[in-house]
Amino acid sequence: MTETITHDVIIVGAGLAGSWAAMVASREGVTNIGVLSKVYPLRSHSGAAQGGIAGALNNIRSVDGKLESVPVGESGDDSIESHMFDTIKGSDWLGDQDSIEVMVNDAPGIIYEYERMGCVFSRLEDGRIAQRRFGGHSSPRANYAADWTGHVLLHTIHEQALRHGVRFYSEWQMMELIIEDGVCRGVVAMDILTGELHVMRAKAVMFATGGYGRVYQITSNATANTGDGVAIAYNAGVPLLDMEFVQFHPTGIYKHGILMSEACRGEGGYLLNANGERFMENYAPDKMELAPRDLVSRSEQTEINEGRGIGDDKQGIYLDLRHLGAERIMERLPQVREIAMSFLGVDIIDEPAPIQPTAHYSMGGIPTDVNGQVVIDADNTPLHGFFAAGECAAVSVHGANRLGTNSLLEASVFGRRAGYAIAEFIKGGAKLHPYSGDGVSRQRERLDNFMSKSRQNGNGRGQPEQVAAIAAELKQNMTDNCGIYRTEEKLLIAREKVRELRERFKRVVVMDSSQRFNTELLTAVETEHLLTFSEVIIEGALNRTESRGAHFRTDYPKRNDEQWMKHTLAQNTPEGVALSYKPVHIFWDRYPPQERKY
């Protein structure tokens, strides 16, 4: 039976951002919080993060290229300012510097809070939290738990959310965001187990639904990362920010895309081409393998495109860790070793591992301020009662390219801040606004259409289509035509293809007719979401005639600050994607744009 469920706060997504917000709001006295998750909370993709969480703790410093622990009482060489500058430079001056400042300032405190809540970090001999190097960071400030950092953070924060009495709706799929008269009033969601749809009303709604990497063929992302929140917000009239910026991680498992942590290179791993050359010396002679991800992935792709790739189709590169030695690999990179053994049959102690660039992180998303409040235009007008944080949001701290270890930090910091802001919003007298709309019947119709018999019979409008085929073509299209290297020509092809697929999607049929745990139906819903925001990625990329961070146009290979140091805002209109732009927040006296070299 369809019923209306009411909470003070509904949070969609139970990864780091959502769980932090729920835990904090509950701790602050908001007792009636519901968290929806399409998977069990501990299955959230935050748990797959491996290498570390950034924060200038100054436990470790680099002396003559060697790492040593900073003696107590002595100062290290890291600082909040250095973390800030590295993040700005990493973002290719598209990150909002006021937001970045908030994040790096909050970093040490939130890492200590994690630690005090039970998180099991790796340690130095003297008992402090261990740190390692990471790409684009000028000091060793990746605080880690072996190579399963995300896993320990996720379990810790989920446990604390349970401790504070947060109610979880596990295996519920959000279908629609309810906004009327500029006020957010709740969501429509499906209980996957029963297939029933429910209106869930709330005074505040927060999205923490994760990224959109599943729109690419080769990706490190979990199957759940279909950008549902991003697509649903866009459909509800919320603009999306900087969607054309998609990060490709340099070391995905060859042909699988599964992540081999950047910690491999942080610990000293080499990248080799087919000639056995450490080719990064031609691209980033100073930072070598520890240049930022956009630059390393492009370098790999150039090697591959010029015929120096490895593997049967020459689309791979070697990641060589042999010189680290067995002991260090077992202690610091145990999970990576397991992954390489399972998927490649390679023991990284003895052999180099074939890898390739893999779609990894979504810089773009739902625009928010530093307290998770969603803003809907260039003037930062707030949308009443709607919050977002984590990968689905764009604060924007990562700008055009995220640095490794800044994502766990961002999800945590802005999840926590959203939690405080939501608590304040509720305690400040937020109202439960009335809703008498037909969200449930609209979504019921959407689902029934997928399963309708007349559609299965062709319905007089052409052959029925399969979800899996459309999803596969879409992913191939995005990889080939809107990937690491982009041109106008390719992007136009990408746009045409997405239009064609959207038409064909109208004839999609789901053969599974059961209401119960219908995962084929879910795949159809998810694929519709992929199609929705693909168009936004492509339009943003087409219009942005420059190269910045992860967005590289071979026909416009230079960054163009005069014209393009601005965020893309994409609005859903009856005529399609409407683009507008929003200034980047720059501290001109402190961090003016520079050439970005490593």
Place this chain on the structure above:
Amino acid sequence: MTNRTVTVSIKRYNPETDKKPYWQDFQVELTAETTLLSALEDIKSDQDGSLTFRRSCRHAICGSCAMMVNRANMLVCDLPLEKVLDKNDRVTVEPLPYQPVIRDLVADQSSFWKQYERVKPWLVPPEGEHQREFRMTPEEVKALEHAEMCIMCGACYSSCPIIAGNKEYIGPHALLKAFMRVLDPRDTIPEERLDIVCNTEGAYRCHKVLNCTQACPKGLDPAKAIAVLANLGFRTGKISQERMERLRSLIPADEIPVKAAGD
């Protein structure tokens, strides 16, 4: 040896439409890259969209895809299909046992999660704010890691013969979590934790069959953790201030005799 057609035999069941479970065979193309999960995905997209299973991360960290493969519980995402084929090029796949089936390979894990929450899996830290981290030695961390790497996949739970008949038993996954919290020098309620787990629905119920340890895809040892808990509860009743020293003497846990205490 790859690039051939092999058989994936799947136990199907939809309680809405089927009177009882039945076996269905699917033929899939085996390549060097095929995992059991990718084979299930291929079957779902090309042959039968109604095939139902859970999965997410694809590299053995989210814990979604534990199933019974050739009668043993394991994760299917990082499992090369070729490794589990018998001499007739065939593999059998069933849902995790000892729990109600929601559909096909999806088990109803309600009791599993209920027991997890029952042991208060969260750390209860001391009150107050802290400027720095609590100092822990690498050895202490190593001891905790044995439990911290648990991904809550349920492979152990669904291999435990006690769980088969008694859902009131806390189970190896939750006892391993309790062990980790009791061992953690930062936690403030070890006595309460031992009260929760050192009884006949907890550590003393364990028959030391060790199926859980055998089933764990992460190589963890819940059986040993349960034995340590049983020891602690049995010998000390309430643990006091010297708890830290005593617990440290238990690390590494390798030396703890598995059949030390209990019923």
